Amino acid sequence: MKSYLSVLSTPGAWRFLLPALLARLPYAMLQLGILLLVQWSTGSYGAAGIASAAAAISQAVIGPQTGRLADRYGQARVLLPQIGVHAFALGTLLLLASSHASIPLLVATAALAGASVPQVGAMVRARWAYSLGSSQKLGTAFAAESITDELTFTMAPVLLVALSTGFSPVVALLVALALIVTGTVVFATVRTAAPEPMPVKVRSGGGVLGLRGVALLAAAFLAMGSVFGSLQVGITSYTTLLGVPAAAGAVYASFSGASVVGGLLYGAVRWRISAPVRLAAGLGLLALATGALLFAGSLPLLYGAAGLAGFVIAPVVITGYTIIERLTPAEVRTEAFTLLTGAIGLGIATGASLAGQLVDNFGPGLAFFVAPSMTAAAAVLVLARMKRLRPAPEPVVTVREPLPR
Incomplete structure (x- = not known):
């Protein structure tokens, strides 16, 4: 455990790791949460699957673009507007689902919610790379991040299903929204190990x-x-x-x-x-x-x-x-x-x-x-x-x- 303790004792690391953990838990709840929410609203598993897939695909396509902006302008200048858009999109989706809106409208809003998810996990890895450089410690830090991912993807469905069955999918995603907004805002405002914005010099087809x-x-x-x-x-x-x-x-x-x-x-x-x-x-x-x-x-x-x-x-x-x-x-x-x-x-x-x-x-x-x-x-x-x-x-x-x- 010495290698992990050495990495986790990096000065200031916990100032960005704790809010990042808070923000990453809802990341693992979103896709399944949208599936449960749309099925609850429409009664259709087919529509729920389409909405969940729309969120996943838009996230996969738009996520790298937000990463590019973070490299160029800094993490905080990207995360704070992005979490505002995500809160609006997910809040709108909850209202539409509660009013049993049409399936195309639910799918489109789910896609916007997926596209605007803050990429906090990638930005934590970028902070480790910036602060540790290419060293044995960096490999250990990436291992710790992968373990964190596994823990969030294990805990998130349990929390989501418990809230959905105990209350409703709307309540479950409201809790997820509160967590991701709080965690992302705090993470963005903590400057520890945040990479400096750099002009993009890379050119490839x-x-x-x-x-x-x-x-x-x-x-x-x-x-x-x-x-x-x-x-x-x-x-x-x-x-x-x-x-x-x-x-x-x-x-x-x-x-x-x-x-x-x-x-x-x-x-x-x-x-x-x-x-x-x-x-x-x-x-x-x-x-x-x-x-x-x-x-x-x-x-x-x-x-x-x-x-x-x-x-x-x-x-x-x-x-x-x-x-x-x-x-x-x-x-x-x-x-x-x-x-x-x-x-x-x-x-x-x-x-x-x-x-x-x-x-x-x-x-x-x-x-x-x-x-x-x-x-x-x-x-x-x-x-x-x-x-x-x-x-x-x-x-x-x-x-x-x-x-x-």
Whole structure:
């Protein structure tokens, strides 16, 4: 634990970590919260799924653009207007849902709410990169961030469902709105470790996505996102088939808990193997681990397979963030982090959608086919293009000595 204590004892770190944690919990509540809210309002799961997907896709598309603005103008100048737009959009969605507005209006407002979500998680990583530089401590800090993500994605659904069933989805999202506004405003006003605004000097055909290795990493993160989305659907439908639907939450908690353990162990190791090799190997292991879910014919086996998949996924996510920090210059780093975060969100929506179609057409067991197929494809892609994940070599400059006269 010394490595974690060393990072967390960085002077001033807790001044931005605590409000960031408050702001990130609702981030993990939004997609499921919109799903429950629209279904409660319209009575249609189809409409709810479309609204939830609209929020996820708009977030994945717009998130990197807000990261770009944060790199250029500073985090506070982006977050404060953004949280105002998000509060307006989510508040409007709650009013529309309460008045049972039309489905197209609900979907459009859900998309605006998703597009305006403050990207606090990416900005925390940018602060760590700015304050720690490329060092062993930075890898440990990224591990701590991935563990925080897992904890929020574990706690958020529990809180959301408890408030939704105890009161209503409107009350649940009102609580989420209060948390995200409070946390984001405090985080934005704390200047500790905030990167200084920089003029963008990077020029590439596709922006940050066109930089060396970034598109490859985005594809890998989309595959990792599909694991989260497809397992949510698969575990829920498969426990129902086994006659124990109430066990779904506990099985998914075993996935999240094992992910926390895997991330803790991974972040504490001083690795001698290069990060690109670790990413390719990790994706391959993730394909095997998630593939084990296809053979889990009983509840105990389902617990074990879910735990195995969770244990592997956190190290792969941490490695990806470590690589992109090394590939991208400081002036576009927040945009790069938000790009990967958006890719995970898009992967969650894609995985859930594909798994849902497989469940509807072929049965619950086939939902578990999505994760191993997508992560295996990502592993092959990373292995084939691994050189793109290493920084470009510095040009060699030859200095010629003048000939003696």
